Amino acid sequence: MSAEVGTVEARPTKQATPEKIHTWPHLVAKEFLCALLFIVFIFFYSYYVDAPLRELANPGEPENPAKAPWYFLGLQEELVYFDPWYAGVVLPSLIILGLMFIPYIDINPRGSGYYTFRERKFAVTIFSFGFLLWYVLILIGVYCRGPFWAWFWPWEQWTLAFPTPPPLWSFPAPLGVLVLLAYFGAGMVLPAYRWRDFYNRLGRVRYSITMMLLLLMVGTILKIGLRLGFNIKYVLMTPWFNI
């Protein structure tokens, strides 16, 4: 690093020692103000809006729909498209693991310490997309789901007289295996040929993890598409689990 600084000396650069200011009062004042604004906000909000409290819990009388807390509604929404072992356990675990992997698979040295889209288009696009998806699913779960998890627009009255959903069908097992192998196989191999230097830069291990996570995310969305567009229940059915 220091060698580089030597070579750029002539230019008036941002590399020069950063301008430092005293934490007290500059930073502490801002933190204090943020805290104060939060307190004001939360007290006003709590004065006007009461925390919900329904009737006494009754194990014999299920709520319909029974909704998880809002921040888990994205996962509950996935239950429409996947079995619980995937939507409720494997998918969230993958999200957590995937998040933890990010700093180790993103080796682009640029864009550290400032907002930029241009210098890290791939990373920012994928992450923002996933972030957005999480919240879109939550919004659907909170505002558009009624009894039996049927779709109701927020301005519609919830009724039990919604149309019967169309019958669903699944791929026969051999076709399912083929589709999954083709999707993951092609998804892993083709980009490595098409974007050779992307592959080379990441190396085999990072590339595999990155593509696997990406394919799983895209696959989850594709499955939603298959279900909504073609009424497909499972892509793969086995005696032990279905996808």
Place this chain on the structure above:
Amino acid sequence: MIPDLKKITDRITQNEIWRSIFRHGYEDTARNRVLQIISNIWLHIHPSTVKKDSVRLSYTFCLGGLTFFIFLFETLTGILLMFYYTPDVNRAYADMLDLSNNAVPFGKLLRNTHRWAGHAMVITVCFHMLRVFLTGSYKVPRQFNWVVGVVLLVLTLLLSFTGYLLPWDQLGYWAITVGTNMAGATPILGYQGPFADLFGFTIDNDIRFGLLGGTSIQAPALLRAYVWHCIALPSLAGALMMLHFWRIRKDGFSGRL
């Protein structure tokens, strides 16, 4: 007679007792500005000087700081709530009514603020993560602190989730039912999950059973939610926050050089 302010102040501050508590004056000098930070147990998690660019509000939006502040706020209101709440299926709901009806002084405000601030914390922690991502602040050398952050994110969600059951009302009861049923679908470890039968997991020995302390949500589940919510999870989150802040100091705060 006009009291001589300077003289009175000097009386108060120029003596052994005062000076044994406050080590430095308040006069606005560079030295005092530094001492203000490093001689204060709360403030000394900060460095005494910071890069000008990285304290701009439009860089962090103070989201990490806010998340921490909300955590402290929740701890305070949570302790106050603990004085009035009993984690017993026969009393919990009645205790909630007492709070909501202000049978407890300021009970309603206490409950409302604790509830809404909990939601606010989930939101701020998500957007803090988004900010850290968009500024690339997880890059070398801060990779590990991002991982610590992800664990904190999960803990924040779990804190909120375990609190949801405590009022023992229909809303919480069925929300937690939905949530914990998922645990029953865990591959291998959950009784309804793939491969569970191969390993002998059934409804009364699987992971869901461990979480609930039973095969359905009853008194033991309420007690477990309470202990996780009030003791285990806050302690874990607090410990990890210390690690998180310590690493920020050691790794250096991001921002343009």
